[in-house]
Amino acid sequence: MNTVILLTLTGLGLAALYFLVASGLSLVFGLADVLNFAHGLFLGVGAYATWWAAGNLPGAGPDGFGFVLAVAFGVLAGTVVAVLVELVLIRPLYSRTIEQVLVTVGLSLAGVALLQATWGADARPFDRPAWTREVTSILGAKVSNALLLLIIAAVLVLGGLLAFLRFTRYGLVIRAGVENREMVTALGIDVRKAFTLVFAIGGAAAALAGALGGVYFGTVSPGQGGSLLIFAFIVVVIGGMGSVVGSAYAAVVVGLLQQFVNYYGTTGLGDLCVVGLLAVVLLLRPQGLAGKVATA
């Protein structure tokens, strides 16, 4: 029983990471049709900026309020990079989908190489608050606090995103734009402002995933974002592109499936099951669990 609870919670922790990366990807794709390979880079930037801030930024540190400040700095860095990427690299190629993908591909290659050039290819130990290394007993299972932090953060982000989409003017524009971007402009709305906004949201969420992932894994490395990104893509497709709720469901399904099968089967089998699930979903429901049709 303990094992099941532990596996469920670690699965949810993984789901939290996937969700933080996938929600932004999904919005960016749903609204702006950009398949963003550079999204993993935002995660890397967030992780390294948090790590750097904890050691170097005045006032920030590995513990207490200092750590909050370090994470805030990391998230801010990820957001700024995402906004710059959108404004400088993506916007001039507006509605040229393939070229935009190519640019993000180049960016992901060059960006990861740049992180590697600056901080080395090897993983760096991540200074984190002492309490995140302790465990909490939940129904008899000993669960790492870092994991709980990750899950709580993802739930808060989910709630915040849904509230934003539901209750604000920009949220309304984004929801409408995911459905029919052209018609949004035909109502007199400059939809490109919303593009920048979804990039910023996606960058912030991915950077938060980087920072909290660093806390959870205890290390940062340049390639971290890339390996998460592929599963995040799968989550986006299964969940339906452009749907935040769909991403959340799909992230939970994928995270739990991966953990349980990897534990009860052999390591790696869970990852294969996830891809199998993707194939099944595509064959049965090409539009994903929710959201717009996954074509175009």
Next chain:
Amino acid sequence: MTEVKSPEVPAPPAAVPDELTPGHARWHGLRPYLPLLALVVAVILPYSTVNLPGVFEGPLNSPGTLQLLAICLVFGGLAAGYDLLFGRTGMLSFGHALFFAVGVYGTAILVTKVGLPLWQAALFTVVGGTILAALLGAVALRTVGIAFAMVTLAFAQVGAILVARNFGGLTGGEEGLTLDVSGLPSALVGVANTVNLYWLALAYLALVVFVVHRVSMSPTGRVLAGLRDDERRIGVLGLDPYRFKLVAFTLAGGLASAGGVVYSLLVGASPHVTSSELTLSLLVMVVLGGPGTRWGPVLGGILYMYLDHRLTAFGSSDAVNSLPAFLSHPLSQPLFVLGTVFILAVYFFPGGLASLRTRLHPLLTTLSRRP
């Protein structure tokens, strides 16, 4: 995608009526034979002992140089095969490395673990890779555009996981597999025989270029080009886009696994060939070279692999090391340099290397018109 008018394609025989201008006619008459000439030069290259300092580390016929050249040629072929999907049909597949990896690991496993003779291993591998491409293509092609890209990426990830997890000790995991040379023909074994591998790689490249050229000139190729430009129009003609795309996907997958066989002989199997980075690199090669052109992807592939290998040496050279750290560190990362060049190319040279000639053409004509 950029449609490149046929300056790269040799003029058909009908296009030689400008015999009236002698200088021009000689040039035009020669052009169809240029690829052949390049092939002959490439074939006899290993007999040259010319030393190109800075370009290669040893003389042209040294095993090190020949191996690098052979790797470049394999990737030239691989990029040309990938262009059948991307440049000629407009399919953005991120899973092409999978079929290459099937070729690499299939050969290595069948030769080393199963003990098959090379020709059988190669045959099984290529047939297996082609069938796999047909099966995966049948599923993935139910989606189009960006969703297709994501699905192929996920499939390729399966390959990466299988190789990394080392099920049954078949793949050697992180370590990779070195070919058991005892089962190989002696002509392909040993440093002294690198030249034979070079010729094999050259033959592979020639095969891919020939096949891709034949396909794109055939009626099927015209349908593929139509799919790239506007899929709906092909549907309106009563042709089933799905079947044509599946044919292209399968063919390209088969060609990639054949390339994997050659690569396996050259380098052995390492998990690097399953990485999504490799597929991304293929995309970079094709776009840098010029998608949808005959020679662009080949040049792109050769140049990319050359730079990828040589930039590492360049990065650790004195010239770079003497620069301040904020410059020298990024410059020592080949992927940083290539990624940046790629982004610039997307903006400023959408047609890739192959379009340079077209761009320079007006200049050249003015110069040659001078009396």
Next chain:
Amino acid sequence: MSVEPILSVENLSVRIAGLHILQGVSFDVAPTGVTVLLGRNGVGKTTTLRAIVGLTPRNGEVRGTIRMGAQSLLARPTHRLVRGGLGYVPEDRCVFAGLTVAENLRLAERRGTTPAYDKVFALFPELDRRGRQRAGSLSGGQQQMLAIGRVLLNDNRLLLVDEPTKGLAPKVVTEVAEVLERVAESVPVLLVEQNLAVVRRLAKDAVVLSAGRVAWTGNAQDLLLETALTKSLLGVGSGEVPASARSESGLRAPQSRAKDGAA
């Protein structure tokens, strides 16, 4: 025409994916009443409207001039054109199916202006009652009302309306026509319409397109009287519009184009 037109299109050419869809189209839209754009399927009516509002697809190329008053419309982004007073009701309604009716309307609100909800709800009381319903679950007619209503929340100098009666039941066609008639009292309308009964009821001027060119311009009612002309240009005789069309018993959409062509 002696009056200054609200919109003038001159020598408009549109190429999309290599196809020359419009080949030098010129016409004016009068500052009052309904100007109807007619023609068989595929002659470029929708392409014309989309070119005016700046929604030509990326692989398309637009040449010529389009002016609203003294202002040139070409090469300006769609959202600016719309804010400048160009209302666009697209073909197939294009309401946001996943949003509620109220949200669909709210999307059209603009900063600095008061949305004319009372005017819209007076025209379409249904939209007020169904505010919380998802737009996707509305009937075709209600969706059309919503598509028109959200454009009317703001002041417009000209409305572009693309096939508002397409696929609607005869009774609803009448309702839509009535609404457009009332709207046209205050704003000029450029209307694309296949239903000749609706045209007869609403249109003052007519522009007929044929194979990417203007084939005929003039008074719409005159056009409808010339049976041979309408038949050759539109593939349907005005005589086929039932006499009952003008009565309130219902308007009928011209049936089966292929059959008419063969007749």
